[in-house]
Amino acid sequence: MIETDAKYVSKYELEDLTGLSRSTISRKVFSLFDVNKEDEHFRRYLVDGKWMRKVDKEFALKLLFSNEKVLMEENQSDIADENSDIAESLNTVFMGQNSPAIADINSAIAENQSDIADVIIPITMGQTSSDIAENSPAIADINSDIAEYKARIEKLELRMDSIIAQNTVLIEKNNTLSSEIVDQNKRFEKFVDQFLETYTQQLTDSHQKNILLFNKSIENNTINRGQTSSDIAEKQSDIADLSSDIADENSDISESSNTFRMKQSMPDIAEKQSDIVDLSSDIADSTIKKKKRFW
Structure with a gap:
């Protein structure tokens, strides 16, 4: 140093x-x-x-x-x-x-x-005063254009912020509806599981009743060979009634399942899906309108 x-x-x-x-x-x-x-x-x-x-x-x-x-x-x-x-x-x-x-x-x-x-006359950059006077209007025009472009950019930024905020709200609504549909599907799956369990148990019980009835019929026919035709007809009528009861039970179970599927859960799901479609359409329309106003 x-x-x-x-x-x-x-x-x-x-x-x-x-x-x-x-x-x-x-x-x-x-x-x-x-x-x-x-x-x-x-x-x-x-x-x-x-x-x-x-x-x-x-x-x-x-x-x-x-x-x-x-x-x-x-x-x-x-x-x-x-x-x-x-x-x-x-x-x-x-x-x-x-x-x-x-x-x-x-x-x-x-x-x-x-x-x-x-x-x-010394000018820092080598220009004369006449050169500076000649260039001043052009410089003023350039500064004016810069200010105008800056103002336009600020307006566009505000518009884009507004569009983003609106789309954020719509997306939150869509997420809420999707969550509700998921919950509805879970409840429906739980009901189906319970229904199938009950239906299977009822079918098992009915099948066991049929087996018992059939065995009883064979037993009666074997032991009571000396019975009259009227006794046999009465037994056959009992068998027919029991079979009819079983068929009615199976029909009630099937009808309950169809009623739940067609009148309860499915309309709810369809309604939620329709809401999602409408919400997606609103988002698309809003974006198109914002772009048209933007340009």
Whole structure:
């Protein structure tokens, strides 16, 4: 680390000294700085724990104002030549030329002074005041377009937020209906399981009754071979009545199952499914309308 030397200045000090922007100073001066080595023009200093680049002040000023100095020297040379021409013209006038020649000389001097003014006026980026005036309307139009696009983007963001909020509500309703349908299906499955269990038990009981009745019939026919035909007919009537009772029980069970399926659970499920279809349609219509208004 090298001790601080007033001979070297930072870009911030050059900014205060010259009035030029830091970007211009960095481009014209510090872009030449080689971080891998130090020379007589550039130094590095540790300031508040951070390394700061500094440059020889005279060297930096030459870099920043060399072009302007060259232009001024060239212009001064032109002025000297012009003065020489004026002197020759004056000598000619004194020797007998008329006033129009003097007017031409004055016009040339005025043009030359105008050129000098255009060169001397320094603009940071190299533009003249006429260039800035010419570009100002275009810059104003661009800024206006940017402001307009920004306002449109903000409106579109608000619309999209509204659409997302509405769709979120519809999705929550859809989830609620789906949950209700799942619960309804679980209750239906539980009922079917209970019904099948009861129905199976009743069929088993009926089958056992048929077996007992058949065995009893065989037993009666075997033991009571001496019975009259009227006794046999009475037994057969009892068998027919019992079979009819069994058939009625089976019919009642089947009818109960069909009634539950067709009049209770299925309409509830169909109604829930219809609600889901309507809700999905509402979501689609809402999205289409929002897109139409969006464009």
